[in-house]
Amino acid sequence: MRLLIANGYVIDPTQGVNGEKSLLVEGGRVAAVLARNDTRPEGVEIFDATGLVVAPGFIDLHTHLREPGQEYKETVESGASAAVAGGWASVCAMPNTDPVNDNPAVTRFVIEQAEAAGLANVFPVGAITKGSKGEELAEMGEMRRAGIVAVTDDGRPVPSAGLMRRAMEYARGFDLTVMDHCEDRTLTAGGVMHEGAWSLRLGLRGHPALAEELDALRDCALAELTGARVHLAHVSTRGALEAVRRAKEKSLQVTCEATPHHFTLTDEAVRDYDTNTKMCPPLRSPDHLEAVLEGLRDGTIDTIATDHAPHHADEKALEYDNAPFGITGLETAVGLALDRLVHQGIISLERLVELCSTNPARVFRLEGRGTLRPGSWADVTVLDPDLEWTFDAARSRSKSRNTPFDGWTLRGAPAATFVAGRLVFQNESLLAARS
Numbered sequence: 475m476r477l478l479i480a481n482g483y484v485i486d487p488t489q490g491v492n493g494e495k496s497l498l499v500e501g502g503r504v505a506a507v508l509a510r511n512d513t514r515p516e517g518v519e520i521f522d523a524t525g526l527v528v529a530p531g532f533i534d535l536h537t538h539l540r541e542p543g544q545e546y547k548e549t550v551e552s553g554a555s556a557a558v559a560g561g562w563a564s565v566c567a568m569p570n571t572d573p574v575n576d577n578p579a580v581t582r583f584v585i586e587q588a589e590a591a592g593l594a595n596v597f598p599v600g601a602i603t604k605g606s607k608g609e610e611l612a613e614m615g616e617m618r619r620a621g622i623v624a625v626t627d628d629g630r631p632v633p634s635a636g637l638m639r640r641a642m643e644y645a646r647g648f649d650l651t652v653m654d655h656c657e658d659r660t661l662t663a664g665g666v667m668h669e670g671a672w673s674l675r676l677g678l679r680g681h682p683a684l685a686e687e688l689d690a691l692r693d694c695a696l697a698e699l700t701g702a703r704v705h706l707a708h709v710s711t712r713g714a715l716e717a718v719r720r721a722k723e724k725s726l727q728v729t730c731e732a733t734p735h736h737f738t739l740t741d742e743a744v745r746d747y748d749t750n751t752k753m754c755p756p757l758r759s760p761d762h763l764e765a766v767l768e769g770l771r772d773g774t775i776d777t778i779a780t781d782h783a784p785h786h787a788d789e790k791a792l793e794y795d796n797a798p799f800g801i802t803g804l805e806t807a808v809g810l811a812l813d814r815l816v817h818q819g820i821i822s823l824e825r826l827v828e829l830c831s832t833n834p835a836r837v838f839r840l841e842g843r844g845t846l847r848p849g850s851w852a853d854v855t856v857l858d859p860d861l862e863w864t865f866d867a868a869r870s871r872s873k874s875r876n877t878p879f880d881g882w883t884l885r886g887a888p889a890a891t892f893v894a895g896r897l898v899f900q901n902e903s904l905l906a907a908r909s
């Protein structure tokens with residue numbers, strides 16, 4: 475089957491493409507990027523992208539899908555469905571399932587569920603240590619052969635520098651990126667929000683920014699020692715970003731991501747004790763948010779990732795101290811990025827494509843993704859940068875509703891998502907507006 479995604483504004487930083495073009499897709503792959511006056515091929519299916527932005531498929535490096543083990547919160551299928559509705563052609567599934575993805579059987583299970591769903595690409599991320607217990611390294615090589623694309627112990631970060639060093643050396647042997655959630659837990663124990671003026675006022679225990687900064691400094695130093703590729707997850711503090719900036723100046727293979735909630739909200743959002751503002755790392759003070767915006771602008775931050783972390787309403791209905799950390803994010807991330815970053819003049823559309831597609835593919839070495847070069851997979855994210863829409867959590871495709879963005883009106887939305895040339899999502903309100 476041949477498909478022409480016609481007359482869109484195509485942005486692909488890997489080819490320096492930035493203009494009105496059409497994309498010819500054949501057999502699930504990009505066949506050609508056609509200029510306006512190139513002859514249109516005959517007998518092709520047409521997707522009219524007039525007035526829309528066409529980009530290589532967006533890739534979320536940080537998604538919690540909860541299957542196996544907590545299917546009441548999310549399954550691979552419901553998460554993949556939320557992903558494509560949010561403009562993500564691919565998601566990287568965190569290993570903190572039950573059982574933990576620390577062996578090839580779990581890796582294969584996740585891949586099989588994703589194939590059966592037939593929506594987003596799901597790339598599993600394996601655990602660094604067995605059971606993510608921080609004691610013994612997991613079998614990275616076997617998981618690599620089964621299909622993992624990186625390793626992390628995300629929410630249970632490796633506490634020992636010695637073990638992290640060995641993990642980096644081991645991962646390097648398998649050409650795997652080590653992703654780390656930077657948190658020195660001796661400093662955050664009992665904390666539920668950012669430590670600062672608001673935690674004092676609200677009487678809640680805080681996570682000092684230093685807890686993130688210390689681990690980020692450690693990881694950058696270990697990246698230098700080992701030569702490993704190190705990716706810092708959801709960086710939220712000025713100090714951690716400074717550490718990454720210095721590592722990049724030394725040409726170390728250190729990258730990092732930022733989440734939409736950390737570039738949108740501050741710790742003031744906790745004032746009503748809404749547990750949908752509780753996540754780890756926590757929402758920070760305005761100075762840290764400003765540092766995240768600077769990092770997005772100057773290239774210190776490589777990728778935007780959701781840290782989509784679904785939880786059941788009953789769990790989030792607990793008092794602030796006892797509710798679990800995490801919010802959903804797949805369906806609001808792209809809208810927030812367009813509204814808060816592009817329309818506020820913080821970054822360009824081209825930079826957004828780098829942050830959501832080009833760079834994620836590079837960080838985890840995802841071959842044939844993050845580009846529209848002929849021969850690569852026809853994963854395509856189509857955006858309407860100006861569509862105004864209101865997020866209704868009750869209509870979310872995720873099984874969970876734990877979001878602080880319910881009812882928010884945003885300018886800019888995903889219009890359609892293609893995976894290997896297949897249309898897997900089309901924005902209903904956009905269709906209605908166009909007919």
Ligand SMILES: [Zn+2]
Pocket residue numbers: 628629655707708754755
């Ligand atoms: Zn984390």
Ligand SMILES: [Zn+2]
Pocket residue numbers: 536538568628629781783
């Ligand atoms: Zn996470």
